[in-house]
Amino acid sequence: MEPLSVANDVQVRTLSLLHYSEWLLLIAISAISVVLLQNALSSCRAASVKWPPGPPAWPIIGHLHLLGHLPHQSLCKLAQTYGPLLGLRLGGVPVIVASSPQMAKEILQTHDAALAYRPRSAAAVHLCFESSDVAYAPLGPYWKFLRQVYATELFSPKKMDAFRYVREGEVRGLARAVLLRCGEHGAPVEVRGSLVMASNNIICRMAMGKKLEDVRAGAGEEVESLHNLIKDLLHLVGVFYLGDYVPWLAWLDPHGYLKRMRITAQRIHALLQGVIDERRQHNNKRVGAEVKGPDDLLDVLLAASCTNVNNKEVPMTEKHIMAAIQDVFIGGSHSSAVTVEWALAELINHPKVMKKLHEELDNVIGKGRLVEESDIPNLTYLEYVVKESMRLHPIAPFLVPREAKQECIIGGFKICRGTHIYVNTWAIGRDSSTWEEPLEFLPERFLKKNIDLRGQHFDFLPFGMGRRRCPGWALGISNVCLMLATLVQAFTWHCTISETSQGILDMSEKFGLTVDMEKRLEAIATPRLPLHLY
Numbered sequence: 001m002e003p004l005s006v007a008n009d010v011q012v013r014t015l016s017l018l019h020y021s022e023w024l025l026l027i028a029i030s031a032i033s034v035v036l037l038q039n040a041l042s043s044c045r046a047a048s049v050k051w052p053p054g055p056p057a058w059p060i061i062g063h064l065h066l067l068g069h070l071p072h073q074s075l076c077k078l079a080q081t082y083g084p085l086l087g088l089r090l091g092g093v094p095v096i097v098a099s100s101p102q103m104a105k106e107i108l109q110t111h112d113a114a115l116a117y118r119p120r121s122a123a124a125v126h127l128c129f130e131s132s133d134v135a136y137a138p139l140g141p142y143w144k145f146l147r148q149v150y151a152t153e154l155f156s157p158k159k160m161d162a163f164r165y166v167r168e169g170e171v172r173g174l175a176r177a178v179l180l181r182c183g184e185h186g187a188p189v190e191v192r193g194s195l196v197m198a199s200n201n202i203i204c205r206m207a208m209g210k211k212l213e214d215v216r217a218g219a220g221e222e223v224e225s226l227h228n229l230i231k232d233l234l235h236l237v238g239v240f241y242l243g244d245y246v247p248w249l250a251w252l253d254p255h256g257y258l259k260r261m262r263i264t265a266q267r268i269h270a271l272l273q274g275v276i277d278e279r280r281q282h283n284n285k286r287v288g289a290e291v292k293g294p295d296d297l298l299d300v301l302l303a304a305s306c307t308n309v310n311n312k313e314v315p316m317t318e319k320h321i322m323a324a325i326q327d328v329f330i331g332g333s334h335s336s337a338v339t340v341e342w343a344l345a346e347l348i349n350h351p352k353v354m355k356k357l358h359e360e361l362d363n364v365i366g367k368g369r370l371v372e373e374s375d376i377p378n379l380t381y382l383e384y385v386v387k388e389s390m391r392l393h394p395i396a397p398f399l400v401p402r403e404a405k406q407e408c409i410i411g412g413f414k415i416c417r418g419t420h421i422y423v424n425t426w427a428i429g430r431d432s433s434t435w436e437e438p439l440e441f442l443p444e445r446f447l448k449k450n451i452d453l454r455g456q457h458f459d460f461l462p463f464g465m466g467r468r469r470c471p472g473w474a475l476g477i478s479n480v481c482l483m484l485a486t487l488v489q490a491f492t493w494h495c496t497i498s499e500t501s502q503g504i505l506d507m508s509e510k511f512g513l514t515v516d517m518e519k520r521l522e523a524i525a526t527p528r529l530p531l532h533l534y
């Protein structure tokens with residue numbers, strides 16, 4: 001019975017998102033068009049020997065009404081009834097959802113080449129420069145080139161080392177920002193803003209050689225509004241836009257997402273154009289005066305724009321440069337910050353784990369200096385804490401949705417071309433057949449289970465796997481470990497008195513491009529090191 005009650009609950013919530021009159025209109029159109037759609041769908045079904053099981057679909061909207069506000073949770077529940085490979089239809093789009101390590105393996109490894117494409121969405125077109133960025137570009141020479149540039153210019157051990165001072169400096173700034181708010185004797189602090197600020201600055205300095213606040217001058221924007229612009233961008237890339245699933249109902253767009261996407265895209269465009277123009281001017285001035293190779297991502301992309309003029313396979317116009325720069329923000333800004341926020345909240349809810357981590361930090365580093373990146377390999381318990389938090393709170397619970405470019409067989413079911421593919425890593429991380437006491441926060445489990453964060457294990461996929469695996473995993477892990485270690489080493493953390501439920505933080509989720517804590521983490525921070533160290 002459970003799936004039905006869940007379905008009803010989410011139906012009510014989804015229905016309330018649209019205006020009553022819009023639904024009347026939708027139902028009227030449904031009645032007229034149901035036959036047409038049945039025909040359209042039959043092409044996929046005809047091609048399928050067996051389509052994976054799933055609940056009955058509604059006309060027009062298919063299973064959209066079952067998603068609710070937390071689709072990864074709703075689909076996890078459905079998988080308990082229909083099995084580890086769910087077959088759904090979201091509007092007019094056939095979708096499969098993998099919820100077991102075996103299904104994930106078939107998708108991300110066995111059929112990776114055929115399934116590593118991205119669906120074309122309004123966000124990809126309007127916000128990501130017509131799918132010209134790494135995350136939405138189709139597999140091919142252009143996408144490969146960008147991944148290669150990222151690998152050598154941002155994430156290679158040499159570059160990671162060269163920018164270590166940037167990360168350590170920004171994370172020290174994070175500790176100072178918290179200290180400024182909590183004072184010598186401790187006070188409630190909301191950390192997300194400072195975490196995002198530190199992540200944005202790290203990314204911005206690595207990609208464009210300057211802090212976000214220095215981009216402001218060229219763009220004529222206040223730094224606050226730049227952070228908000230990035231926030232809007234991330235929000236809009238992650239929204240549910242009806243037109244992606246039922247294109248002929250795109251005009252319904254009750255939240256005005258399309259308009260907001262266009263406005264945000266214009267602002268981003270102006271911002272990045274300003275940054276590019278400024279760098280070109282700067283580079284022109286130094287021609288002849290200095291013989292200097294490219295030094296950051298922007299320089300490398302600008303150099304490629306000169307050499308790739310006639311290269312149709314790997315074009316590098318202003319649009320492509322902007323897309324590649326923007327992606328570093330989309331992928332790297334919020335992901336690390338959100339991961340740290342979840343981990344810190346789990347630690348606050350588990351004082352014994354927090355105590356053990358404090359002990360490790362005190363034993364390995366002492367109280368005479370702040371943690372540095374070179375300490376991280378010696379902090380084994382920190383590693384377990386980060387892994388355990390990422391298991392329970394994968395920030396991209398469906399990875400980035402994929403699209404099948406070829407028909408193939410998965411789990412004995414025939415998947416037709418054009419099917420969208422979700423790998424539910426949230427469900428996989430909480431599966432009791434793989435994990436003992438899956439809902440408990442037990443970092444010690446990783447003592448016995450030797451699992452690499454970088455992803456060779458299909459029961460733990462925080463960075464995805466296969467061709468589309470996160471290219472920024474090394475930077476992501478460094479940022480998360482250093483930020484979390486610093487916040488824990490430098491402060492004690494307790495729930496605020498306003499946290500009603502017996503000193504336990506509210507761990508409810510909010511779905512979007514990343515799954516964030518619904519209620520921003522606010523806790524009492526008190527410094528635990530001599531103040532001159534911050």
Ligand code: HEM
Pocket residue numbers: 134135136203327328329330331332333335336339395396399400401461462463464465467468469470471472473475476477480
């Ligand atoms: C804790 C930090 C991070 C986490 C948890 C994370 C997680 C992920 C995940 C799950 C994916 C989807 C993989 C797939 O579809 O199979 C992804 C893709 C991606 N990530 Fe990350 N990421 C993090 C940090 C970063 C950073 C720091 C950057 C860049 C500066 C970055 C850039 C990207 C890009 C560009 C993609 C798309 C790759 C493609 O489609 O080819 N990520 N990330």
